[in-house]
Amino acid sequence: MPNSKPALDVWDSCCIIGILNAEVDKLPALLAQTQFFETGKALLGIPSSAVAEIYTLSDGTSAAAKIEEFLNNSYVQFLQSTREVVTVSSKLQFRFNCNQIADLRDKAIAAGVPNKQASKLKSRDSEILAAAIVYKADRLTTYDPFLIFLGREYIQAETGLVISGPSSSMLPFPPLGNPRP
Amino acid sequence: MPKRKREPKESKLAHDHFSLSLKLETTDRNNPNVDVDDFFNTAEKWLRALKTFAKEQGQHVKWEIVDLKKASALIQVQPVKVTTGRPALALVKKWEEGLRKIEKTGKPAPKFTPEALSALREFVFSVPANTRVSIGTGAAAERHPITATTQRRVEQAASQFPAQSTGEYVSQGSVRGRLAVLDSWNPDDRSFRLQLPLAPNKPVRCTYRDSSLSTELGEGFDGMVEITGQLRYKPGQPWPYAADVEHVRVLPRKPKVSLKDLVGLVTLPEGQDSTAYVRGLRDAE
Numbered sequence: 253m254p255n256s257k258p259a260l261d262v263w264d265s266c267c268i269i270g271i272l273n274a275e276v277d278k279l280p281a282l283l284a285q286t287q288f289f290e291t292g293k294a295l296l297g298i299p300s301s302a303v304a305e306i307y308t309l310s311d312g313t314s315a316a317a318k319i320e321e322f323l324n325n326s327y328v329q330f331l332q333s334t335r336e337v338v339t340v341s342s343k344l345q346f347r348f349n350c351n352q353i354a355d356l357r358d359k360a361i362a363a364g365v366p367n368k369q370a371s372k373l374k375s376r377d378s379e380i381l382a383a384a385i386v387y388k389a390d391r392l393t394t395y396d397p398f399l400i401f402l403g404r405e406y407i408q409a410e411t412g413l414v415i416s417g418p419s420s421s422m423l424p425f426p427p428l429g430n431p432r433p
Numbered sequence: 434m435p436k437r438k439r440e441p442k443e444s445k446l447a448h449d450h451f452s453l454s455l456k457l458e459t460t461d462r463n464n465p466n467v468d469v470d471d472f473f474n475t476a477e478k479w480l481r482a483l484k485t486f487a488k489e490q491g492q493h494v495k496w497e498i499v500d501l502k503k504a505s506a507l508i509q510v511q512p513v514k515v516t517t518g519r520p521a522l523a524l525v526k527k528w529e530e531g532l533r534k535i536e537k538t539g540k541p542a543p544k545f546t547p548e549a550l551s552a553l554r555e556f557v558f559s560v561p562a563n564t565r566v567s568i569g570t571g572a573a574a575e576r577h578p579i580t581a582t583t584q585r586r587v588e589q590a591a592s593q594f595p596a597q598s599t600g601e602y603v604s605q606g607s608v609r610g611r612l613a614v615l616d617s618w619n620p621d622d623r624s625f626r627l628q629l630p631l632a633p634n635k636p637v638r639c640t641y642r643d644s645s646l647s648t649e650l651g652e653g654f655d656g657m658v659e660i661t662g663q664l665r666y667k668p669g670q671p672w673p674y675a676a677d678v679e680h681v682r683v684l685p686r687k688p689k690v691s692l693k694d695l696v697g698l699v700t701l702p703e704g705q706d707s708t709a710y711v712r713g714l715r716d717a718e
Contacts, residue, residue, distance in 0.1 A: 260631055269707035274697035278707070286692045295630055305714060315698035321690040326657035329631065332606045336671060369712070376715040387631070387671045395708045 259294040261285065262331065262384040264394035265302035267418070269309060272319075278395070281418040285393075289327040294390075298323070299331045299383035301376050331383040341375070341382035348373035348402060363401040370398065385411055393418050451520035452499050452511035453528065455479045456576055458565045467506040471561035474634050476508055478556040479568065485552035486528055487512055487521075490544060494521050509571065529570055536582070539589035547594040551667070554591045555674075557584050559634045588638070600668040607661040608673060609684065610637065612653045625650060627660060632672045637664075641678040653683035 270278035288294040298306075303323070310316045322328070331337070349372040350357045360370035373381070377399055384392040385407070391414040394400065403415025455476060457467045480496060487494050493515045500509035512521040531542030532553070541550060557579050560566045569576030577583075610627035613636060623644065626636040639660060649658070661680040664673035701710050 257631055257633060264711070266707040266711045268695070269699070269701070269710060271692055271695045272697070272699040273701045273707055273710075275706055279696065283692055283696075290688055290691065305711060308714070309699060309701075309710075313699065315695075318690055318694060318698060322692070322695055324684055325688045325690070326609065326684040326686075327688070329609060330607065332604075332608075334604060334606075334666060334671065335602055336666075336669065368716075374715050396712070 258292055259288070259391075260297050260329070260387060260389040261288070261294050262297035262299065262380070262387070262389040262392045263302070264380055264392065264396060264399070265298075265305040266395050267393055268298070268302075268306050270395070272306075272309070272315065282393075285418055289325075292327070295327050295329045296325075297329045297331050297384070297387060297389055299337075299380045300333050301379045301383075303330060305376075331387050333379060333383070334386070337379065337382045337386045340386050341378045344378040344382055344385075345373050345375060348378070348406075359405060360398060360401050363397070363404070365397045365401050373398065373402065381407070381415075384413055384415075389413060391416070451522050451525055452509045452571050453483065453525055454500070454507060454509040454569055454571060454576060456508075456567050457506040457561075458567075459563055460565055461563045467564065468561065471564055472506050475556075475559055475561060475564075475566055478552075478559040480510070482549070482552040482556040483510070483512070483528065486531075486545070486549040487524055489546040489549045490524060490527065492521055492524050494524065525570060532568075533577075535590045536577070536586050539586040541590045541593055545590070547591075550587070550591045550594065554587050555635075557587050558636065558638075560584075561634065601665060602668075603663050603665050605662070606664050606673075607659050608637065608664060608676070609657060609659045612650060612656060612658050623647075627658070627676070629672050635672065635674065637673050637676055639676045639678045641681075643679070646678065646681050649681040649683055653681065656686050657684040658682060659684060 267278070267282055271282055285294070285296075289296050306319060307316075310319045323330075333341075346352065348356065350370075356372075357370045361367060377396065380394075381392065381399060381402070383389075392399065392403065394415060395417055400415055400417070403413065407413050407415060457472050457475060459465055459467050483496060492512065494512035495515055496510045497513050498508065499511050500507070502508075512524045513519065514521050527544045531544045534540070534542040535545065535550075535553075545553065560579050565578055567576035567578040608627070608629065610629040612625060613628040614626040623642065623646075624638060624640045627639050628636045637660075639662075641662075659682040660676055660678045661682075663677040663679075665675040665677075666673050701707065705713070
């Protein structure tokens with residue numbers, strides 16, 4: 253039995269939806285991760301709430317069957333909202349609120365988070381963050397500015413979880429069309 | 434801090450009476466060295482089991498290393514009473530006697546509380562692949578290997594306590610893993626072990642009633658499967674330790690559809706990008 257653990261890269265739904273929507277600014281970096289998943293170096297973790305958002309988008313369309321087949325890949329790990337995840341999620345929501353941290357909003361805006369998102373961590377976002385923390389992910393890949401801000405300001409130092417877009421040490425080469433200098 | 438008084442002739446032999454040992458040996462002839470992760474993972478679980486046992490006995494002890502042989506991956510520890518600095522001989526005896534009783538009968542030993550048994554269970558099920566793990570008293574004394582029988586007996590003993598007493602909970606759900614050990618041919622024990630990629634040293638013990646599942650299990654053996662059913666969790670653990678399986682789905686051994694195949698399958702409304710689309714969904718809640 254192999255006892256070495258692959259890395260766990262948790263993807264927010266905007267990553268998969270970005271691929272489905274063929275977003276040119278996201279595709280190269282996201283698709284470059286395939287090699288890590290298909291060679292067993294990393295697992296693609298998808299929290300159950302993110303799965304729901306992907307299904308909501310594709311349900312009833314011709315994309316549904318292919319997405320279903322993709323999610324059957326053995327390197328995809330569904331991260332269930334267990335009791336632990338729900339508990340951590342509610343604690344995160346309570347903590348990351350400008351009522352609890354007075355300068356949260358100002359810091360978030362200064363970091364580039366849009367005004368209307370900067371006051372608190374919303375329930376679906378906190379569920380995804382909680383899943384990444386509880387399942388001890390190596391990174392949470394997202395394009396959400398507030399989650400990235402929380403990662404840099406608080407979460408990475410406390411838990412080691414890296415929250416960013418897919419420009420990590422797991423990505424050995426720059427995005428296509430942007431050659432290394 | 435109280436200083437420990439040394440006995441006049443606290444010889445190696447004396448240590449053997451007061452100490453417990455753990456030894457790992459690889460069964461791989463081509464590579465006789467024990468994997469360092471395997472050693473530390475197993476030793477950590479063993480020590481946790483010893484500490485839980487001591488705590489449940491109300492013993493305030495610390496565990497000291499009295500011998501460590503890297504060549505043979507052996508560690509020998511002894512409990513020392515924090516207040517007096519003297520070895521806690523009785524604790525070692527109770528542990529050994531209790532463990533042997535459990536191994537022999539599959540029933541909880543008097544000194545093993547649910548918490549102590551739970552920690553013992555976690556240890557005996559953490560045996561790494563291709564490795565023989567043995568435990569006993571002292572370095573010279575005979576050690577007993579952890580075998581499938583040991584695991585079964587400890588499991589039997591642990592199952593005699595109600596799950597609620599340890600804060601465990603059950604939740605309906607699915608989990609994916611490698612179908613590792615299959616015992617579907619015994620009608621009294623329809624079970625298999627699922628090795629989780631992210632917790633390879635903590636296989637999920639899966640039981641099932643529906644004998645027709647053995648077809649999927651045969652097909653999925655040594656490959657990845659998704660099981661669905663009642664998953665049993667310990668508090669603070671993200672992955673289940675046991676499952677009552679209702680469905681088994683065999684996952685493809687090679688990817689059929691990759692991320693690249695998903696490109697352009699959907700067009701978001703009004704030229705939105707995925708970040709704005711997801712934000713809209715979440716803000717609308």
